[in-house]
Amino acid sequence: xxxxxxxxxxxxxxxxxxxxxxxxxxxxxxxxxxxxxxxxxxxxxxxxxxxxxxxxxxxxxxxxxxxxxxxxxxxxxxxxxxxxxxxxxxxxxxxxxxxxxxxxxxxxxxxxxxxxxxxxxxxxxxxxxxxxxxxxxxxxxxxxxxxxxxxxxxxxxxxxxxxxxxxxxxxxxxxxxxxxxxxxxxxxxxxxxxxxxxxxxxxxxxxxxxxxxxxxxxxxxxxxxxxxxxxxxxxxxxxxxxxxxxxxxxxxxxxxxxxxxxxxxxxxxxx
Amino acid sequence: xxxxxxxxxxxxxxxxxxxxxxxxxxxxxxxxxxxxxxxxxxxxxxxxxxxxxxxxxxxxxxxxxxxxxxxxxxxxxxxxxxxxxxxxxxxxxxxxxxxxxxxxxxxxxxxxxxxxxxxxxxxxxxxxxxxxxxxxxxxxxxxxxxxxxxxxxxxxxxxxxxxxxxxxxxxxxxxxxxxxxxxxxxxxxxxxxxxxxxxxxxxxxxxxxxxxxxxxxxxxxxxxxxxxxxxxxxxxxxxxxxxxxxxxxxxxxxxxxxxxxxxxxxxxxxxx
Amino acid sequence: xxxxxxxxxxxxxxxxxxxxxxxxxxxxxxxxxxxxxxxxxxxxxxxxxxxxxxxxxxxxxxxxxxxxxxxxxxxxxxxxxxxxxxxxxxxxxxxxxxxxxxxxxxxxxxxxxxxxxxxxxxxxxxxxxxxxxxxxxxxxxxxxxxxxxxxxxxxxxxxxxxxxxxxxxxxxxxxxxxxxxxxxxxxxxxxxxxxxxxxxxxxxxxxxxxxxxxxxxxxxxxxxxxxxxxxxxxxxxxxxxxxxxxxxxxxxxxxxxxxxxxxxxxxx
Numbered sequence: 001x002x003x004x005x006x007x008x009x010x011x012x013x014x015x016x017x018x019x020x021x022x023x024x025x026x027x028x029x030x031x032x033x034x035x036x037x038x039x040x041x042x043x044x045x046x047x048x049x050x051x052x053x054x055x056x057x058x059x060x061x062x063x064x065x066x067x068x069x070x071x072x073x074x075x076x077x078x079x080x081x082x083x084x085x086x087x088x089x090x091x092x093x094x095x096x097x098x099x100x101x102x103x104x105x106x107x108x109x110x111x112x113x114x115x116x117x118x119x120x121x122x123x124x125x126x127x128x129x130x131x132x133x134x135x136x137x138x139x140x141x142x143x144x145x146x147x148x149x150x151x152x153x154x155x156x157x158x159x160x161x162x163x164x165x166x167x168x169x170x171x172x173x174x175x176x177x178x179x180x181x182x183x184x185x186x187x188x189x190x191x192x193x194x195x196x197x198x199x200x201x202x203x204x205x206x207x208x209x210x211x212x213x214x215x216x217x218x219x220x221x222x223x224x225x226x227x228x229x230x231x232x233x234x235x236x237x238x239x240x241x242x243x244x245x246x247x248x249x250x251x252x253x254x255x256x257x258x259x260x261x262x263x264x265x266x267x268x269x270x271x
Numbered sequence: 272x273x274x275x276x277x278x279x280x281x282x283x284x285x286x287x288x289x290x291x292x293x294x295x296x297x298x299x300x301x302x303x304x305x306x307x308x309x310x311x312x313x314x315x316x317x318x319x320x321x322x323x324x325x326x327x328x329x330x331x332x333x334x335x336x337x338x339x340x341x342x343x344x345x346x347x348x349x350x351x352x353x354x355x356x357x358x359x360x361x362x363x364x365x366x367x368x369x370x371x372x373x374x375x376x377x378x379x380x381x382x383x384x385x386x387x388x389x390x391x392x393x394x395x396x397x398x399x400x401x402x403x404x405x406x407x408x409x410x411x412x413x414x415x416x417x418x419x420x421x422x423x424x425x426x427x428x429x430x431x432x433x434x435x436x437x438x439x440x441x442x443x444x445x446x447x448x449x450x451x452x453x454x455x456x457x458x459x460x461x462x463x464x465x466x467x468x469x470x471x472x473x474x475x476x477x478x479x480x481x482x483x484x485x486x487x488x489x490x491x492x493x494x495x496x497x498x499x500x501x502x503x504x505x506x507x508x509x510x511x512x513x514x515x516x517x518x519x520x521x522x523x524x525x526x527x528x529x530x531x532x533x534x535x536x537x538x539x540x541x542x543x
Numbered sequence: 544x545x546x547x548x549x550x551x552x553x554x555x556x557x558x559x560x561x562x563x564x565x566x567x568x569x570x571x572x573x574x575x576x577x578x579x580x581x582x583x584x585x586x587x588x589x590x591x592x593x594x595x596x597x598x599x600x601x602x603x604x605x606x607x608x609x610x611x612x613x614x615x616x617x618x619x620x621x622x623x624x625x626x627x628x629x630x631x632x633x634x635x636x637x638x639x640x641x642x643x644x645x646x647x648x649x650x651x652x653x654x655x656x657x658x659x660x661x662x663x664x665x666x667x668x669x670x671x672x673x674x675x676x677x678x679x680x681x682x683x684x685x686x687x688x689x690x691x692x693x694x695x696x697x698x699x700x701x702x703x704x705x706x707x708x709x710x711x712x713x714x715x716x717x718x719x720x721x722x723x724x725x726x727x728x729x730x731x732x733x734x735x736x737x738x739x740x741x742x743x744x745x746x747x748x749x750x751x752x753x754x755x756x757x758x759x760x761x762x763x764x765x766x767x768x769x770x771x772x773x774x775x776x777x778x779x780x781x782x783x784x785x786x787x788x789x790x791x792x793x794x795x796x797x798x799x800x801x802x803x804x805x806x807x808x809x810x811x
Contacts, residue, residue, distance in 0.1 A: 133768075141588040146579045
């Protein structure tokens with residue numbers, strides 16, 4: 001395409017040989033990016049002067065967060081626990097349901113192209129839905145509370161683990177699977193004994209990794225009423241009670257750090 | 272022919288006089304080196320690893336400093352150079368390395384153009400736009416090593432032998448008077464090693480360029496070089512024509528380990 | 544105990560880890576069943592679920608293809624603009640942070656403190672930054688840009704540092720032998736290596752930022768999030784359907800493009 005609009009230049013060497021030099025794409029990319037930046041500035045009403053004038057406000061807010069309000073800590077335990085539990089339940093259920101869906105989406109196991117396609121499109125669409133949007137929808141269906149948050153995390157985990165798992169299944173070696181099929185074992189059983197052990201460590205590691213991320217996501221789901229610590233964050237910021245917000249963020253950082261450290265330890269052991 | 276035979280006077284390209292090299296950790300790398308290499312010679316330096324082959328070669332373009340003695344390269348007293356003088360001096364000397372040392376994420380021609388970088392004007396250095404003459408010179412250099420058609424392909428898509436040829440082209444584009452090579456075929460397989468060595472030989476003969484390489488493979492050295500320099504424990508223990516190298520000589524250079532050295536090469540599969 | 548039984552008990556130790564993890568997870572899951580509040584499910588939920596599905600199947604096509612400032616198309620473009628400008632700003636801000644956290648560039652304590660700061664920046668949820676910036680710059684897409692820029696810094700800086708530490712410095716040897724100065728070595732030896740990697744990292748982050756930008760509207764930081772929440776609160780499910788379809792298609796296209804470009808940049 002590009003080479004048709006800007007045909008390659010013929011370079012003639014002193015000894016008479018010619019070589020065709022493709023036109024550099026750098027100028028085109030550079031100009032495109034510049035135009036895109038200009039348009040984006042127009043679209044987003046980007047104003048540097050406003051930032052210069054009011055930017056200090058941001059640091060003023062951070063300043064108010066330090067030191068955090070320690071008396072607020074007792075109020076935090078329950079929502080924090082809710083957040084963690086939402087993540088755990090959503091992640092575990094999502095990872096479990098991901099197995100049959102990944103099975104259906106693996107083209108080397110399921111030969112029916114329609115089923116594979118449907119399973120993959122289902123996973124892609126689920127994965128594209130931002131967690132907060134699915135949580136929002138879930139609050140309409142399941143009411144406000146932790147259940148909606150759990151559902152949202154469940155759906156995201158299902159999509160994320162499902163995609164990575166079917167890719168791993170497709171990369172697994174098929175020898176044992178075919179051997180088992182040839183001696184008359186059903187496909188599902190052959191999958192259970194030949195493919196699943198190969199992908200199991202990776203599957204568990206992916207699920208743990210997804211769980212780590214889910215704790216962060218779960219923390220904001222309360223904003224749309226889906227339970228957990230997000231509700232408090234919203235309240236604190238709404239009432240400009242920044243010292244409490246600082247406390248919440250500190251606890252959140254500690255929790256995320258602890259969970260990541262533990263999970264990372266197990267993930268390293270697995271692979 | 273007769274005429275040229277008479278006019279071709281031997282010109283000293285490299286002259287080591289009583290050169291010593293001691294590393295800061297007191298390791299004596301070179302000891303009392305006296306060596307004269309003339310224009311157009313093809314010289315191979317052989318010896319065990321750690322004998323000082325690499326140090327010897329790297330002193331010539333001042334990648335290493337000599338501790339005492341004098342080293343004159345193409346009329347320049349190398350030991351006396353400072354700062355900018357060193358960089359200007361290096362422009363005349365091409366060097367090839369074992370690991371090719373290319374920027375793999377960019378095209379072949381951009382790698383070759385690197386050799387013109389020190390001559391660029393300020394704004395060309397900033398923008399990275401090269402003049403047409405430089406591009407033509409770079410393409411000509413690529414043509415000399417037979418990979419002209421790969422000019423606009425990314426280096427990471429080439430084989431090891433082709434990558435070493437890109438490095439060779441980059442060096443040729445410098446238009447050097449001397450070509451140094453530090454283990455140029457150590458990471459290549461036998462077939463590509465042969466191609467690269469053929470390139471060296473051709474450049475040596477067609478352009479009358481002095482080639483000095485240190486090499487791990489004795490058989491290759493004997494096949495291609497006119498002159499062999501044997502280094503043992505920082506001293507030159509053999510200096511003479513390649514056809515006069517006997518098994519006793521090799522045995523002495525390699526401290527009686529020549530059998531092991533050859534066997535090791537069989538194992539590596541790099542035996543040409 | 545015969546040899547076969549011995550072999551039976553000499554199982555590789557990796558399995559025991561899997562069992563431990565499974566047991567711990569199962570325990571936590573059962574516990575969490577008591578914590579999660581299942582009572583909130585209402586009868587009307589199923590009706591709403593049906594309506595949402597109906598809305599997605601029968602989207603408001605006029606609204607979806609509307610290019611005026613109220614339409615889905617305009618809002619999607621605005622979301623892209625927020626993500627794009629945010630990524631560029633974030634990448635520019637990330638470069639100094641990357642150097643400040645590279646332990647082979649600055650003293651160890653400085654690198655450690657910068658890394659700690661970056662971890663903290665990454666831990667705070669994007670929505671919180673969004674709400675904070677709304678206080679600074681008011682509601683609108685500009686706030687979205689600032690938020691995206693800030694949340695990008697942490698990850699971009701970390702990936703930049705990894706790229707810097709992975710640099711192939713063997714080219715320096717050759718450039719020294721050619722007679723290049725330090726500036727020339729950086730300009731022609733390092734920059735060409737880094738440009739490809741940095742671009743690839745930037746595109747990856749843009750892909751992520753697009754998802755972030757699409758939800759930031761919920762706090763009034765511009766983009767498609769705000770109309771989505773308005774439409775839902777007003778039970779206009781056809782509009783919700785249009786927005787979701789537009790969003791999903793956009794994110795899928797950008798993801799495909801991002802994978803293609805990154806593959807091309809890294810593998811050539």
